[in-house]
Amino acid sequence: MTRTLARPELVAWARLARTPKVGPLTFHGLLARFRNPPAALEALPRLSKHAAPPEEQIIAELEALEALGARLVASCEPDYPPLLAQLDAPPALIALRGNTDLLKRPTIAIVGSREGSAAALLFAERIAGELGAAGFTVVSGMARGIDAAAHRGALASGTAAVLAGGLDHPYPPQNLALHEAICAKGVVVSEAPLGSAPRARDFPRRNSIISGLSRAVVVIEAALRSGSLITARAAADQGREVMAAPGSPMDARSHGANALIKQGATLIESAADVIEALGGAPAPRPMLHGPLFEEHNVPTGLPKKIAALLSPTPVHLNDLARLTRAPLGAVAAALTELELAGEAASLPGGYAASSGAAFPARD
Numbered sequence: 001m002t003r004t005l006a007r008p009e010l011v012a013w014a015r016l017a018r019t020p021k022v023g024p025l026t027f028h029g030l031l032a033r034f035r036n037p038p039a040a041l042e043a044l045p046r047l048s049k050h051a052a053p054p055e056e057q058i059i060a061e062l063e064a065l066e067a068l069g070a071r072l073v074a075s076c077e078p079d080y081p082p083l084l085a086q087l088d089a090p091p092a093l094i095a096l097r098g099n100t101d102l103l104k105r106p107t108i109a110i111v112g113s114r115e116g117s118a119a120a121l122l123f124a125e126r127i128a129g130e131l132g133a134a135g136f137t138v139v140s141g142m143a144r145g146i147d148a149a150a151h152r153g154a155l156a157s158g159t160a161a162v163l164a165g166g167l168d169h170p171y172p173p174q175n176l177a178l179h180e181a182i183c184a185k186g187v188v189v190s191e192a193p194l195g196s197a198p199r200a201r202d203f204p205r206r207n208s209i210i211s212g213l214s215r216a217v218v219v220i221e222a223a224l225r226s227g228s229l230i231t232a233r234a235a236a237d238q239g240r241e242v243m244a245a246p247g248s249p250m251d252a253r254s255h256g257a258n259a260l261i262k263q264g265a266t267l268i269e270s271a272a273d274v275i276e277a278l279g280g281a282p283a284p285r286p287m288l289h290g291p292l293f294e295e296h297n298v299p300t301g302l303p304k305k306i307a308a309l310l311s312p313t314p315v316h317l318n319d320l321a322r323l324t325r326a327p328l329g330a331v332a333a334a335l336t337e338l339e340l341a342g343e344a345a346s347l348p349g350g351y352a353a354s355s356g357a358a359f360p361a362r363d
Contacts (some may be wrong), residue, residue, distance in 0.1 A: 002078045012037040015076045017092040020050040021339050022350050023346030027092040029336040030246030047133045048340040061194050070097035070167050084212045091191045091348045095167050098187035102137045102158040109139040109214035111228040112146030113221040113253045120221040125153035130271035142175055146220050159186040164206040165198035204314050208234040208349040216241035222256035229256050232240045237316050302326055303334040307343050314351040
């Protein structure tokens with residue numbers, strides 16, 4: 001059940017979400033345990049050495065966002081993107097600037113190389129325009145290359161850009177004009193607090209939000225170690241369709257996209273292919289089986305086992321449960337304990353990583 005939060009409720013929700021070491025898994029775990037943000041905030045000093053930010057800081061952020069024509073939206077609110085809300089541990093809070101109704105339309109993500117070939121850039125712009133004309137909102141990450149081409153192609157019909165930093169820190173600098181155009185005609189999304197500059201470790205979070213917002217992810221030119229493949233993996237874990245445009249085997253920029261096709265991604269050569277593939281596609285499925293936050297006693301030694309498995313590379317909660325042979329609820333509880341102790345970081349879409357993968361605390 002969704003409902004719009006009153007201002008004091010949103011402030012409490014944001015204080016808990018902005019607490020250092022409280023990522024999506026930990027936030028929803030605390031909410032399930034204590035039922036509401038004020039109760040979780042009251043219990044927080046017993047659970048963590050990190051304090052929630054003061055009300056004044058959150059109120060200042062809300063006012064600064066409103067001055068930009070933006071706002072914070074909690075994951076329980078009706079304006080929260082519906083596909084993102086289907087994730088088992090969606091970002092507790094996102095900032096939106098622009099036409100939020102675009103995220104309630106059918107959505108397709110288009111991602112790919114930052115150094116795209118001329119043919120790939122033209123293809124991305126054309127297919128984005130055709131998908132936009134067919135009624136889809138095109139989602140991407142506003143990076144150089146394929147992302148920017150996709151945004152330009154869909155600008156007239158509506159496009160969504162997901163940022164790794166705060167709404168006031170669009171990246172890269174050469175796309176500032178594009179960013180302003182998207183703010184005026186589309187919608188810009190960020191999980192990061194206002195004032196946060198993007199760092200390398202924030203981009204996997206952004207990538208999983210791109211896929212979480214979308215019914216399908218289309219990869220156009222991606223090397224084998226491309227961040228676009230992280231988006232594709234997140235899409236597969238989230239139950240979204242993964243599609244890829246084939247490229248020349250002589251071009252290293254196509255090796256990742258070609259590998260996705262070998263692994264079962266749908267081969268697409270036109271917008272019509274994308275639409276046809278989605279015509280028979282099932283609705284996005286939940287990633288996890290059974291309730292994520294059932295009451296579980298954490299088995300002895302489980303937090304230590306999980307901490308040893310974590311690295312800077314995000315790993316899904318399902319995989320941690322399989323590797324430790326522990327119930328999902330127990331794994332989630334152990335991750336909450338680890339994150340509050342500063343030994344883990346939870347990421348959108350049910351992922352976790354070693355400490356340091358979360359947004360930094362603000363002074």
